[in-house]
Amino acid sequence: DIQMTQSPSTLSASVGDTVTITCRASQSISSWLAWYQQTPGKAPKLLIYKASTLEDGVPSRFSGSGSGTEFTLTITALQPADFATYYCQQYDSNPLTFGGGTKVEIK
Amino acid sequence: EVQLAESGGGLVQPGESLRLSCEASGFSFSNYWMHWVRQAPGKGLVWVARIESDGSGPIYADSVQGRFTISRDNAKKTLYLQMNSLRAEDTAVYYCARGLPYYSFFAYWGQGTLVSLSS
Numbered sequence: 001d002i003q004m005t006q007s008p009s010t011l012s013a014s015v016g017d018t019v020t021i022t023c024r025a026s027q028s029i030s031s032w033l034a035w036y037q038q039t040p041g042k043a044p045k046l047l048i049y050k051a052s053t054l055e056d057g058v059p060s061r062f063s064g065s066g067s068g069t070e071f072t073l074t075i076t077a078l079q080p081a082d083f084a085t086y087y088c089q090q091y092d093s094n095p096l097t098f099g100g101g102t103k104v105e106i107k
Numbered sequence: 108e109v110q111l112a113e114s115g116g117g118l119v120q121p122g123e124s125l126r127l128s129c130e131a132s133g134f135s136f137s138n139y140w141m142h143w144v145r146q147a148p149g150k151g152l153v154w155v156a157r158i159e160s161d162g163s164g165p166i167y168a169d170s171v172q173g174r175f176t177i178s179r180d181n182a183k184k185t186l187y188l189q190m191n192s193l194r195a196e197d198t199a200v201y202y203c204a205r206g207l208p209y210y211s212f213f214a215y216w217g218q219g220t221l222v223s224l225s226s
Binding site for chain 1: 151152153154157166168169202210211212213216217218219
């Protein structure tokens with residue numbers, strides 16, 4: 001199974017900050033990576049797929065990059081709605097696997 | 108508008124069975140692969156199972172293989188998860204999610220249904 005490791009697990013930031021979350025795969029997954037945002041009590045929301053393609057309707061302050069085994073999600077000019085937990089997910093091979101999550105909290 | 112609505116969760120005892128349903132609307136259900144993903148309380152997301160558009164090729168996470176069965180009824184636009192021999196570690200919110208053929212990321216999710224195992 002491909003292991004997905006996110007860092008940090010928690011990130012404290014202020015409105016207006018730029019934050020970066022890292023996701024590492026235990027083996028190459030090409031660009032078959034998605035990012036999701038989840039707020040408490042809600043289903044995850046797709047932000048990015050194929051490592052860097054922004055899902056329709058997602059604000060452009062979200063961006064993704066990387067390929068192979070190392071990926072990043074960057075949020076530029078953090079907004080109040082962005083305080084949430086973020087997950088990466090590989091879909092290169094089965095079983096599909098998610099990272100452990102990164103909670104972005106208010107400093 | 109794409110909608111996925113899970114039902115069937117509840118409180119059960121270890122060893123018992125439960126069947127979850129996920130009713131789809133707003134898209135051509137029979138064209139999409141469907142998945143179940145679960146999330147234990149306070150924990151991360153874990154993929155559970157997938158079924159292809161025509162009901163073929165079901166695959167499972169090792170943790171549920173042999174106990175859970177994913178199925179679908181395209182005429183009823185409904186996805187199912189039959190869960191047998193439930194264990195305490197199966198306690199979670201179960202989400203159904205829509206995937207594309209061969210590209211299993213999830214643009215659409217249901218609201219989730221909670222399965223709780225009593226001790």
